[in-house]
Amino acid sequence: MADVAFxxxxxxxxxxxxxxxxxxxxxxxRVTGKRIMIYGALGLVSLYWLLPLWVMVMTSLKGxxxxxxxxxxxPPVEVTFAPWVKAWAEACTGLNxxxxxxxxxxxxxxxVPSTVLSIAVASVNGYALxxxxxxxxxxxxxxLIFGAFIPYQVMIYPxxxxxxxxxxxxxxxxxVLVHTVFGMPIITLLFRNYFAxxxxxxxKAARVDGAGFWGIFLRVLVPMSLPIFAVAMILQITGxxxxxxxxVIYTKPDTYPMTVQLNxxxxxxxxxxxxxxxxxxxxxxxxxxxxxxxxxxxxxxRGIAAGAVKG
Amino acid sequence: MxxxxxxxxxGQSVSIRDLQLDFGAVSVLRDLNLDIHKGEFLVLLGASGxxxxxxxxxxxxxxxxxxxxxxxxxxxxxxAEPSERGIGMVFQxxxxxxxxxxxxxxxxxxxxxxxxxxxxxKRVASAAEILHLGPLLKRKPxxxxxxxxxxxxxxxxxxxxxxxxLFDEPLSNLDAKLRAELRVELKRLHNSLDxxxxxVTHDQVEAMTLADRIAIMKGGVIQQLAAPLEIYNRPANxxxxxxxxxxxxxxxxxxxxxxxxxxxxxxxxxxYDFAASPxxxxxxxxIRPEHVLVGEAAATAPVRAExxxxxxxxxxxxxxxxxxxxxxxxxxxxxxxxxxxGGDRITIGLDPARASLFxxxxxxxx
Numbered sequence: 170m171a172d173v174a175f176x177x178x179x180x181x182x183x184x185x186x187x188x189x190x191x192x193x194x195x196x197x198x199r200v201t202g203k204r205i206m207i208y209g210a211l212g213l214v215s216l217y218w219l220l221p222l223w224v225m226v227m228t229s230l231k232g233x234x235x236x237x238x239x240x241x242x243x244p245p246v247e248v249t250f251a252p253w254v255k256a257w258a259e260a261c262t263g264l265n266x267x268x269x270x271x272x273x274x275x276x277x278x279x280x281v282p283s284t285v286l287s288i289a290v291a292s293v294n295g296y297a298l299x300x301x302x303x304x305x306x307x308x309x310x311x312x313l314i315f316g317a318f319i320p321y322q323v324m325i326y327p328x329x330x331x332x333x334x335x336x337x338x339x340x341x342x343x344x345v346l347v348h349t350v351f352g353m354p355i356i357t358l359l360f361r362n363y364f365a366x367x368x369x370x371x372x373k374a375a376r377v378d379g380a381g382f383w384g385i386f387l388r389v390l391v392p393m394s395l396p397i398f399a400v401a402m403i404l405q406i407t408g409x410x411x412x413x414x415x416x417v418i419y420t421k422p423d424t425y426p427m428t429v430q431l432n433x434x435x436x437x438x439x440x441x442x443x444x445x446x447x448x449x450x451x452x453x454x455x456x457x458x459x460x461x462x463x464x465x466x467x468x469x470x471r472g473i474a475a476g477a478v479k480g
Numbered sequence: 481m482x483x484x485x486x487x488x489x490x491g492q493s494v495s496i497r498d499l500q501l502d503f504g505a506v507s508v509l510r511d512l513n514l515d516i517h518k519g520e521f522l523v524l525l526g527a528s529g530x531x532x533x534x535x536x537x538x539x540x541x542x543x544x545x546x547x548x549x550x551x552x553x554x555x556x557x558x559x560a561e562p563s564e565r566g567i568g569m570v571f572q573x574x575x576x577x578x579x580x581x582x583x584x585x586x587x588x589x590x591x592x593x594x595x596x597x598x599x600x601x602k603r604v605a606s607a608a609e610i611l612h613l614g615p616l617l618k619r620k621p622x623x624x625x626x627x628x629x630x631x632x633x634x635x636x637x638x639x640x641x642x643x644x645x646l647f648d649e650p651l652s653n654l655d656a657k658l659r660a661e662l663r664v665e666l667k668r669l670h671n672s673l674d675x676x677x678x679x680v681t682h683d684q685v686e687a688m689t690l691a692d693r694i695a696i697m698k699g700g701v702i703q704q705l706a707a708p709l710e711i712y713n714r715p716a717n718x719x720x721x722x723x724x725x726x727x728x729x730x731x732x733x734x735x736x737x738x739x740x741x742x743x744x745x746x747x748x749x750x751x752y753d754f755a756a757s758p759x760x761x762x763x764x765x766x767i768r769p770e771h772v773l774v775g776e777a778a779a780t781a782p783v784r785a786e787x788x789x790x791x792x793x794x795x796x797x798x799x800x801x802x803x804x805x806x807x808x809x810x811x812x813x814x815x816x817x818x819x820x821x822g823g824d825r826i827t828i829g830l831d832p833a834r835a836s837l838f839x840x841x842x843x844x845x846x
Contacts, residue, residue, distance in 0.1 A: 370575035370648075373542050378589030378636070379563030388588075392579040 229253065229448035236444050252445035256453060260446055262433040263422060269450055272430030276410060276457075278341050279426055283348035284405040288398065291353055295360025296386050300372050310361070317354035325418060332419060339421045347419055348409050356401050363397040364390065399468035407458040427454050489554045493518040493676035494539060494644055500547035501531075501538060501700075508534050509700045512548070516678065521670050524680045525687040526697035527723070532680045533648055535697070539678065540569050540646050553643050563592070565644075568637025572649040574629040576621040582632050583617040586639050607635040610669070627658045634669070647679040651686060663689060684724055688712070696720050714836070718843040721766050721836055727800060727811050729766045733840065736763040741837065744806025745785045751833040755845050762840035769800065769813040773829035781829020787812075789824045801826075 224241050229252050231245040258268040265271060297303075298310050328347060329338065337343030367390065375385040391398075416426040425433075431454045435447045489495050494516040501509040508531050516522050524532040537543040539550060541562035549558045557565045576585050586607060590600045608614045611631045621629055630650060637645055650666075651659045667690055670677055681687055687694050688708045695705045696719075704716035715721035721729045734743020739758050741747040743765060749758070773781045787803040787810060794816060801812040801820065812828060820826065837846040 368573050368575060370571040370573050371577070373537075373540075373562075374569065374571060374575035374633075374636070375577070375588075376542060377540060377562045377567065377569045378640075379561075379592035380588070384592060389577050393577075 225448045225452055229445050229452055231445055233441070233443065233445060252443070252449040253453070255443075256434070256446045256450035260434045260450060262425075262430055262437070265422070269427060269430055269434070269453055272425055272427035273453075275341065275420075275424050275430075276427040279344050279348070279416075280406055280409045282342075283345045283352070283409050284402060286345065287349040287352035287356055287405055288401045290349065291356035291401070292360045292391075292394075292398070293386065294353070294357040295362075295364050296390060297382075298357070298361045299364040300385070301382065310357075313354050313357055315354075317358075321351070321414060325414075329418070338419065339424070341420065341424050344415060344419045344424075344426075347415050348405075348412070351415075352405055352408070356405065359401055359404075360394075360397060363394060367393070396468050399465050403461055403465055406461050410458050486551075486554065489551055491517055492551065493520065493553060494678065495551040496535075496539070496548070497551070498548040499535070499538060499545050499550065501534060501543065502546045507546075507700065509538070509545070512700070512702065514695060514702065514705070516676055519674045519676060521677045521679065521690055521692045523687040523691035523694045524678065524697060525684065525694050525723075526682065528682060530697040531700035532697050534700075536646055536648055536678060536680045539565075539644075540567055541565050563589070566642050567644045567646055568640045568642040569646040570630070570633045570637050570648065570650045572652050574621070574633045574653070576629055576632055576636075578621055581618055581620055582613060582624070582635075585621070585632055586613075586617075586635050589636065589640050603639045603641065607638040610638065610672075611635045626654050627662060630654065630662060631665075634666075643675055645675055645677045647677065647681075649681055650679075652681070652683070659686075666690060684726065688724075696723060713834075714845065715766075716845050718764060718766075718838045721838065725768055727769055727813070729768050729836070730772070730805075730808070730810050732765040732805060732808050732810075734763060734765060736760055736837065736846070741765045744808065745783060745830065747783045747830060747832055747835070749832045749835075749837065750782070751831075752835060752837065753833075754837075758846065759839075763846065764838040764840050764843075766836040766838065767830060767834065769811040770798075771831065771834040772810075772812045773831065774812065774814050774826060775818070778827045778829035781831060783830040783832070785828055785830070786825060787828055789820055789822055789826060792820060792822050 227244055228236060228241065230248050230250070232247065232249050232251070235246060256268060257270055259266060260268045294313075298306055332338040332343045332346075337346060371389065372385060375389045380388065410426075411428060412426070413428045413432065416429045417432075420426065420429070431450050434450050492515050494514075496512055496514040499509055499512040499514075500507065512535065514535075524535060526532045534543060538545050539552075541557065541560060541564075545558070549556060551557065552565050552567065555566075562569075577588060580588065583604060586604045587600050590603060595603075604617075608617060611634060613628075613631060613635055616624060616628060616632070621632065624632065630653075633650070647666075651662055654662065663686060670690075679686075679690060691708050693705060694708055694711055696703045696711065698719055704711055704720045706714075706716075711720060711724055715724060715729075718731070722731070732741075732743050732745070734741055736742075736758060737760055739749045739752075739754075741749060741763060747765065778784060785805065787805055789801050789803055791802040793800040793802070796816055798813050798816045799818060799820070801814060803810045803812060814820070838844065839846055
């Protein structure tokens with residue numbers, strides 16, 4: 170062991186340098202009062218939210234005789250999909266007996282153009298407000314945001330008059346216009362904050378490279394803003410799909426969106442209340458926003474976080 | 481008419497005339513005049529907020545000046561778009577387009593200018609060759625290191641085949657070693673291209689090593705515009721003297737009587753090159769830490785003083801001694817191998833020829 174002085178750390182068999190007392194990482198017990206509290210609270214809240222869904226799904230899969238026996242929490246003894254078929258294709262609202270399918274396609278015809286239009290306009294708004302500040306752009310923005318705080322109810326009648334005057338009352342396009350306008354403040358704010366969080370030098374570099382207003386927007390900024398487009402899409406699709414108020418006011422029975430039709434099915438006062446059909450109809454209506462969120466939930470969180478960095 | 485070069489602009493690559501920029505009531509640049517020769521490497525140096533980046537943005541056309549004119553290669557570009565000015569710009573944060581490949585980044589400007597495809601390919605290839613970007617052309621910026629990203633950013637300016645390059649603190653985001661490497665690469669690039677380069681930085685080492693001339697700015701005003709050594713040896717005012725040099729110049733307060741400085745030490749200023757005829761009054765005497773003589777050299781110096789060493793900071797190549805002379809801190813830079821310890825009493829020598837005198841009131845060089 171003559172060479173021990175040169176390799177003091179490599180000497181194997183040397184006495185361990187560790188003394189008594191705590192060593193290394195501190196041990197943590199898996200079950201603590203704090204954890205029980207946290208998981209207990211989480212479990213309770215989840216139960217609270219999931220129970221209604223459970224009841225809905227179970228009821229929609231039962232036949233009416235089984236429902237009349239009570240036991241709303243019990244799973245079906247005999248599983249049947251007949252209520253789902255009926256809700257989709259046969260349930261009656263007024264004179265139409267083609268189920269929710271009509272409302273579904275109406276809603277699609279409303280949601281798709283409203284979402285595309287509102288996002289197209291609002292993203293350009295946000296981009297211009299951040300990167301091409303003009304005289305009065307701040308005032309313009311303030312007025313636009315103010316629009317988000319005006320209660321819908323006071324606007325209903327003036328919009329009826331406007332739609333009547335431009336001949337869009339009762340048509341799908343009238344509703345599309347209303348949704349596009351009402352989505353503008355919040356979606357513009359979303360895009361403005363996102364674009365403000367992007368480095369300004371990127372915009373400057375693109376200007377030096379000779380790109381114009383549309384070139385910078387379409388070829389530099391949009392390709393790197395997919396998360397925020399996903400967020401805007403989710404907000405608009407869910408918001409417009411779930412809308413009831415504008416749908417019931419600005420369209421007519423032929424063009425009613427799905428939510429209005431659902432209400433008409435569930436709240437019909439004639440005959441027996443078919444709980445299983447009602448539950449199935451409600452689930453079908455809710456399926457679209459739900460699946461949108463499940464598919465793009467990750468993008469949603471990322472986009473919201475990115476937009477929140479700078480105000 | 482815009483294309484006609486004015487005779488006053490002969491030999492000027494960039495000429496800035498009476499430039500004024502206000503943000504509301506705050507004026508950032510005031511009556512700024514600056515002529516930059518063809519092929520010159522000019523560094524705009526100053527602390528943050530001095531207006532150097534603002535000036536560069538004005539030259540690039542990214543900020544609209546409130547008053548004055550900008551000429552580039554004889555053309556009045558005051559109202560021109562950034563892309564029409566014949567400039568390429570490199571930013572501190574690289575500002576690469578993240579969703580485009582390196583090749584896409586390099587060719588974006590050329591595509592916007594609607595150049596033919598083979599011309600674009602030729603220019604991208606030659607820029608990639610100069611900057612050693614060949615193997616990286618198909619990669620996206622996220623897959624590049626900081627140094628590679630900055631080379632792509634330089635390449636983006638290079639492919640545009642411009643007369644004037646603008647650099648906005650291009651090396652500030654890199655670590656010290658890479659910064660030194662890229663600095664040399666930039667110098668090499670300038671030597672081989674012969675184009676005009678305007679370079680904004682707050683790093684005096686970059687300024688001293690790269691520049692043909694340095695413009696030191698403070699409060700939107702150019703304090704001194706001269707070659708690096710001239711600025712180092714003969715700073716025009718107290719601000720420049722204090723800003724350039726690390727550690728900064730030692731400054732002693734006192735009075736000038738005839739041609740002798742009286743303060744913590746009395747220095748007859750024989751051999752000093754007065755900028756104007758000497759005038760009695762409150763004066764600041766400045767001498768750089770590395771120009772203070774110690775040891776044998778001090779013994780034969782024209783002026784000598786005794787100081788006590790308070791703190792010794794060995795840095796390997798040289799050692800910094802902190803002492804006090806009268807009321808003021810006094811730093812001395814000596815060879816790294818000299819055996820001196822805190823508490824030692826040493827004799828120092830001052831050579832008036834290497835000193836600087838400033839008027840205490842106007843802060844200008846005497």
